[in-house]
Amino acid sequence: MVDKRLTLEWIHGIVALIVGLFLLGASPNLGVLKSVVDFVGNVLSIPEYPAVVSREFLRDLYRWARDKNDLTRQLEVLKDENSKLQITNSVLVAEQIKAELDTRMEDARVTLREPHAWWNEVRIDKGFNQGIIMGLPVFQDGFLVGRVSSVSTFSSWVELLTSSALMIPVVIEETRELGVVVGDGNGSVLLTYIPEGRGIEVGMKVSTALISELLPPGIPIGSIADAGTTSGNGYMTYKIAPGASTSTLYTVSILKHSKGILQ
Amino acid sequence: MIYAFFWLVQDLLTVLTFGAMQIPEIFLLCLVYRLLTQDWEGNVPLIWAAFLGGLLWDLRWVGIPGFFTLSYVGVVMVVLWIWNTLPVSGRTPLVIFFLFWTAQSIPATLSAFVLGRINQASWMFFAAQQGCAVPVALLGAFFYVHHEKGQNA
Numbered sequence: 001m002v003d004k005r006l007t008l009e010w011i012h013g014i015v016a017l018i019v020g021l022f023l024l025g026a027s028p029n030l031g032v033l034k035s036v037v038d039f040v041g042n043v044l045s046i047p048e049y050p051a052v053v054s055r056e057f058l059r060d061l062y063r064w065a066r067d068k069n070d071l072t073r074q075l076e077v078l079k080d081e082n083s084k085l086q087i088t089n090s091v092l093v094a095e096q097i098k099a100e101l102d103t104r105m106e107d108a109r110v111t112l113r114e115p116h117a118w119w120n121e122v123r124i125d126k127g128f129n130q131g132i133i134m135g136l137p138v139f140q141d142g143f144l145v146g147r148v149s150s151v152s153t154f155s156s157w158v159e160l161l162t163s164s165a166l167m168i169p170v171v172i173e174e175t176r177e178l179g180v181v182v183g184d185g186n187g188s189v190l191l192t193y194i195p196e197g198r199g200i201e202v203g204m205k206v207s208t209a210l211i212s213e214l215l216p217p218g219i220p221i222g223s224i225a226d227a228g229t230t231s232g233n234g235y236m237t238y239k240i241a242p243g244a245s246t247s248t249l250y251t252v253s254i255l256k257h258s259k260g261i262l263q
Numbered sequence: 264m265i266y267a268f269f270w271l272v273q274d275l276l277t278v279l280t281f282g283a284m285q286i287p288e289i290f291l292l293c294l295v296y297r298l299l300t301q302d303w304e305g306n307v308p309l310i311w312a313a314f315l316g317g318l319l320w321d322l323r324w325v326g327i328p329g330f331f332t333l334s335y336v337g338v339v340m341v342v343l344w345i346w347n348t349l350p351v352s353g354r355t356p357l358v359i360f361f362l363f364w365t366a367q368s369i370p371a372t373l374s375a376f377v378l379g380r381i382n383q384a385s386w387m388f389f390a391a392q393q394g395c396a397v398p399v400a401l402l403g404a405f406f407y408v409h410h411e412k413g414q415n416a
Contacts, residue, residue, distance in 0.1 A: 006347065012307045013340040016314040020336055023318070024329025033328065040322040047271060051278040058279075 104256045106130060108138075110249050111155065119162040119187050122146075122249055127154040131256045135214040139253040143243030144168070144208065144219045148254065161189050161221070162246050169209040170221060172200060178209055181221060181240060187247070189222065189240040196236050200224060206240060214257065266312045269293040274323065285388045287396035288367035290316050291335055295342050295366045296403050299359070300410050306343065313339045330377070334370035342366055359407050363400035368393055 027033055045052075112123035126132050128151050136148045138158045147166060149159040159166040162183035170181045170191065179194045194200060204224045210217040225241035273289040280286060294313050298306065317335035321328045342362060349358070375389050 009306050009310065009343060010340075012310045013336060013343070016310055016336045017333060017340070020314065020317070020329045020332040022329075023332060024327065027328045030328075033326075036328075037322050037326055040319065044274065044323055048275060048278045051275040055279050055281060 100258070101255070104258060106132070106254045106256050107251060108156075108254055109251050113249065119160060119183060119185055119246070120165065121149060121157050121159050121163060122252075123155055123157050124252060124254075125155055126254065127152050127156050129153055132156045132254060133214075133257060136257065137208075137215050137219060137255050139219075139255065140244035140249060140251075142220065144221045145242070145244035145246060145249065145252060147215065158252070160246060160249075161242055161244070162187050168215070168221070170206050171209040171217070172224070173205040173207055174201075175199060175204070181206065189242050189246075191224065191238040191240050192231070192235065194228070194236045194238065196230060196234055198236075200228060200236070200238060202226065216255075265297075266290065266293060266309075266316060270316050270319065274320075277324065284395070285371065285392035287392055287399050288370055289399065290320075291338060291370065292363055292367050292399060292403050294335070294339055295363060296406065298339065298342055299346060299362075299407055310336060310339055325374075330374070331370055334373055338366050338369050341369075356404050356408050360400050360404040363403040364396055367396050367400065 106126055108124035108126040110122045111125045114121075124138075132148055132151050134148055134151055137144055138146045138148060144161065146158045146160040146163070147168075148156050149166075150157045160183065161168070161181065162185070164183050164185040166183060168181045169178065171178055172191075172194075175198060177194055177198050177200065179191050181189060181191055183189050191206060202224050206221045206223060208215055208217055208219040208221065220243055222240045222242040222244075225239040228236040228238040231237050269292075270290045273286055276286040276289070291313070294309055294316070297309055301309075313335040314332055317330075317332035318328055320331040320335075325331060345362065371389060371392055375386070
């Protein structure tokens with residue numbers, strides 16, 4: 001019984017192998033093979049459709065994730081490059097500004113300070129021929145000390161901060177409060193037109209506000225020196241400690257105009 | 264019908280992972296499992312099921328009728344011979360697992376060599392396929408042991 005069972009299985013197996021071998025050998029010569037393969041593919045495409053759709057979905061998902069990863073990485077690189085470029089650009093701009101300021105800054109010697117107008121004006125040895133025009137800011141040690149008030153060919157007069165004739169709009173840097181700096185003609189510099197109760201404190205820095213292209217904003221003047229006095233009309237007057245030494249003026253610097261603005 | 268189902272499962276998984284990996288021979292493992300668990304009367308239809316399954320696989324994926332046909336029938340015959348030769352005491356879970364894993368690896372190995380798809384990518388596919396076949400073969404061995412326990416209970 002066992003032998004008969006095995007014999008039957010082996011007969012079927014060998015027949016199947018022979019048919020398989022025949023198919024393998026004869027298939028290159030079978031003209032209908034291509035049609036049969038196409039037919040099987042077409043029939044199976046129906047049950048395979050969900051798998052095809054799923055594969056496309058998974059492939060798209062994989063590509064999306066990969067692209068997202070790539071984009072994130074590229075974004076990081078670009079951010080890094082951008083920050084470096086910004087730093088480089090800032091350095092370049094700062095260097096350009098510095099270079100421009102170097103070309104625009106002109107040193108001048110004080111040649112006359114009349115005793116009767118000691119706190120009002122000084123004469124310097126640079127005039128129109130050196131590019132000096134009226135209204136240019138004059139510095140000492142980086143602080144505003146006055147403005148050019150009149151110009152002749154080889155010399156100019158500078159109205160000092162301590163002069164009662166020079167009024168300069170300013171801003172208190174900590175509070176952005178606007179006011180006017182004016183001298184009293186006796187060596188003091190005052191900050192006026194500040195409304196009462198604005199929390200102005202001693203030591204706050206004062207710099208120029210934007211008034212004209214000749215006097216750029218942000219030029220340091222000094223700092224608040226006292227608690228202020230009320231002027232009676234709701235405004236306070238504070239004493240300013242100038243950054244420049246107005247009593248020892250020997251040399252000053254003048255910020256000349258850029259050629260473009262002059263034109 | 265169960266053979267057609269597993270053939271279709273293998274086909275759908277192959278479509279799903281096409282170009283990414285090769286699927287283990289699930290259909291062949293199903294045949295081997297049936298071979299090991301059913302009575303001898305079912306073996307003859309099983310041989311022809313292997314023949315038809317292989318032929319269909321050839322027509323669907325290879326384009327050369329006869330290649331997987333011969334592989335599947337050959338594997339079934341070899342497993343049949345081993346199984347009949349093996350004493351009952353030697354039919355341990357480890358042997359069953361080895362039988363499953365070897366049975367499914369033969370067509371894959373033959374196709375890798377004979378069909379000329381030997382390059383680095385195909386070897387990676389082949390290795391991935393054989394790796395995936397391990398848990399499937401373990402599952403087959405587990406079901407066999409479970410089946411035997413049910414028979415002896």
